Amino acid sequence: MDVSGQYSNPLVKRMARNPLKDKIAVVGLGSTAYGRDLARSELSLGLEAAVKAIADAGIDRQEIDGICGSGMTPLAMGGAGFLSLQGALGIERCTWVKNGWLGSAFVYAVEAVFSGLCDTVLVVQTNLRGVGMSRAAARDPFRLRASKYGDVGGDVGLGDFAKRWFHSGEPYAAMMRRYMHDFGTSQDAFGLMAVSNRSHGARNPEAVMRNAITLDGYYGSRMIWQPMRVADMDVPVDCAEAFIITTAERARDLKTKPVYVHAMSLGGARVGEFYENTLGWTENAFWVALQGLWARSDIKVTDLDLFFPYDGYTLDAIAVTEAAGFCKPGEAGDYFKDSWDFTRNVLRLNGRTEVTTNGGGLGMGRAGGSNLYSEAIRQLRGTEGERQVKGAGTALVGIGSFFHDPSAVVLCTG
Amino acid sequence: MSNTAASDDEVFKYFHDVKIDHDNIAHYRGLMAKKLLINRCDDCGNWIYPHRPLCPKCLSWNVIPTPVSGKGRLYMYTLIMQSRDPDMPLTEPIQAAAIELAEQPGLRYLSRVVNCPVEVLAHDMPVALTWIEENGRFWPVFQPTGKAHG
Ligand SMILES: [Zn+2]
Numbered sequence: 001m002d003v004s005g006q007y008s009n010p011l012v013k014r015m016a017r018n019p020l021k022d023k024i025a026v027v028g029l030g031s032t033a034y035g036r037d038l039a040r041s042e043l044s045l046g047l048e049a050a051v052k053a054i055a056d057a058g059i060d061r062q063e064i065d066g067i068c069g070s071g072m073t074p075l076a077m078g079g080a081g082f083l084s085l086q087g088a089l090g091i092e093r094c095t096w097v098k099n100g101w102l103g104s105a106f107v108y109a110v111e112a113v114f115s116g117l118c119d120t121v122l123v124v125q126t127n128l129r130g131v132g133m134s135r136a137a138a139r140d141p142f143r144l145r146a147s148k149y150g151d152v153g154g155d156v157g158l159g160d161f162a163k164r165w166f167h168s169g170e171p172y173a174a175m176m177r178r179y180m181h182d183f184g185t186s187q188d189a190f191g192l193m194a195v196s197n198r199s200h201g202a203r204n205p206e207a208v209m210r211n212a213i214t215l216d217g218y219y220g221s222r223m224i225w226q227p228m229r230v231a232d233m234d235v236p237v238d239c240a241e242a243f244i245i246t247t248a249e250r251a252r253d254l255k256t257k258p259v260y261v262h263a264m265s266l267g268g269a270r271v272g273e274f275y276e277n278t279l280g281w282t283e284n285a286f287w288v289a290l291q292g293l294w295a296r297s298d299i300k301v302t303d304l305d306l307f308f309p310y311d312g313y314t315l316d317a318i319a320v321t322e323a324a325g326f327c328k329p330g331e332a333g334d335y336f337k338d339s340w341d342f343t344r345n346v347l348r349l350n351g352r353t354e355v356t357t358n359g360g361g362l363g364m365g366r367a368g369g370s371n372l373y374s375e376a377i378r379q380l381r382g383t384e385g386e387r388q389v390k391g392a393g394t395a396l397v398g399i400g401s402f403f404h405d406p407s408a409v410v411l412c413t414g
Numbered sequence: 415m416s417n418t419a420a421s422d423d424e425v426f427k428y429f430h431d432v433k434i435d436h437d438n439i440a441h442y443r444g445l446m447a448k449k450l451l452i453n454r455c456d457d458c459g460n461w462i463y464p465h466r467p468l469c470p471k472c473l474s475w476n477v478i479p480t481p482v483s484g485k486g487r488l489y490m491y492t493l494i495m496q497s498r499d500p501d502m503p504l505t506e507p508i509q510a511a512a513i514e515l516a517e518q519p520g521l522r523y524l525s526r527v528v529n530c531p532v533e534v535l536a537h538d539m540p541v542a543l544t545w546i547e548e549n550g551r552f553w554p555v556f557q558p559t560g561k562a563h564g
Binding site for chain 2: 039040041043044047051061077078084087088089090141142145146148149150154155157158159160161162163164165170171173174175177178181223224225226227228270272273274276277278279
């Protein structure tokens with residue numbers, strides 16, 4: 001038996017494609033000094049290299065519409081991740097952001113430009129002499145503190161209250177109140193989104209929340225961060241989703257009905273990592289992502305059969321709805337009342353668009369939005385049985401945060 | 415605290431549970447002396463927050479930790495009703511608020527509002543800096559200055 005190749009299959013043929021040949025170029029470089037102890041933060045070093053690279057390229061930094069930051073943890077604290085870099089460099093809008101390290105960061109950037117998700121990427125890679133690499137470094141209080149609190153969450157919730165809204169949900173509650181204040185609306189938009197998703201969840205045998213709720217039930221649910229209630233929050237569960245993605249050409253030879261990515265965009269705005277700095281309602285990252293999407297999509301919002309707005313909090317779903325252009329900013333409440341299907345107690349937008357037909361995070365359970373993709377794909381395949389939307393051919397999936405890397409994707413049956 | 419500024423080691427010890435780095439240590443040294451310092455660009459006057467070494471407006475590195483007036487308005491707020499730690503329930507809601515500092519539109523510091531009944535909290539109400547003591551450390555908080563509106 002050939003031990004090294006025991007899983008090989010002679011029927012699997014590989015043919016390497018290289019459609020990006022000669023299509024992408026490096027145009028700027030920036031480097032910092034190298035030293036055993038430069039007594040600077042990782043962010044500071046990354047910013048210096050970034051500023052130098054921008055100057056070397058001779059571009060305005062607002063031409064940058066993609067950032068690949070440093071590290072494996074997108075929201076790590078105090079480092080040179082894309083969130084800190086965009087804020088610190090004052091780059092207004094990105095349609096692609098990511099973190100990477102080692103050789104992958106460069107490759108990510110090339111593929112992003114080649115794909116059309118952005119035109120000009122800033123790649124920043126920082127390295128510090130870590131406490132595990134050097135005994136002298138292990139005596140440096142700055143390096144020790146960075147290693148102790150440098151990951152996601154960091155020192156959030158510990159001594160300094162001012163750090164509390166670093167990648168936190170609590171500011172969403174404050175933003176919900178500010179939205180109602182600024183637009184002079186009630187909380188009904190949020191309540192109706194919750195009711196709709198819970199109605200769909202009640203019809204989904206896989207959902208964790210099988211009981212539908214009424215608007216009164218929404219208003220009666222437990223207050224967590226006033227005015228945000230437990231019914232505004234997705235339901236934490238254990239779950240997983242996975243996807244296989246390949247070329248359209250290969251897909252045509254496979255047995256499942258292909259669902260095509262028609263257009264997509266990411267989004268980044270210059271808020272940075274402290275969410276009390278949130279921009280105006282229509283300037284946050286969801287709007288950047290949706291505007292980036294519509295600039296690339298031939299399918300328009302009025303063409304959609306299905307709509308999956310991320311519902312980590314109902315506030316997210318309202319923002320995605322408004323950013324997608326279903327209604328004007330601040331008008332989701334009235335729009336939802338006009339779009340209500342009283343027979344099923346769910347939203348039906350533009351008289352045709354079904355919303356989050358599996359119940360999403362609020363009804364089915366928190367999957368970080370991945371169950372929105374899977375439901376969209378199954379609906380477009382036409383395999384959803386009792387809850388199948390007849391003739392569904394187009395779907396918009398909008399997932400993410402007001403602050404970091406939201407995605408906006410139009411899927412279609414071709 | 416004494417009048418001499420705390421050493422780096424003293425700042426690390428005092429804020430044993432905070433991620434101190436080269437970009438924010440001056441801010442925390444300020445807190446030890448009951449001063450709220452925010453970075454300001456010495457070239458263009460832009461205030462910069464959170465604590466970063468580069469001005470996002472003009473890309474100058476000439477950034478100086480500078481005391482703020484302590485005046486501001488309550489931009490947005492939430493009442494935290496439930497503690498994150500199930501073994502440490504809250505005795506009363508935390509009045510968490512993003513305070514828009516008077517120095518610059520959009521310059522906000524996350525804090526708590528004290529000496530203010532819940533029903534008085536309102537968007538855009540004027541507030542001013544004060545300090546509270548918690549477990550032997552002083553922290554910046556805000557309280558109403560005038561008649562609330564909004
Ligand atoms: Zn400046």
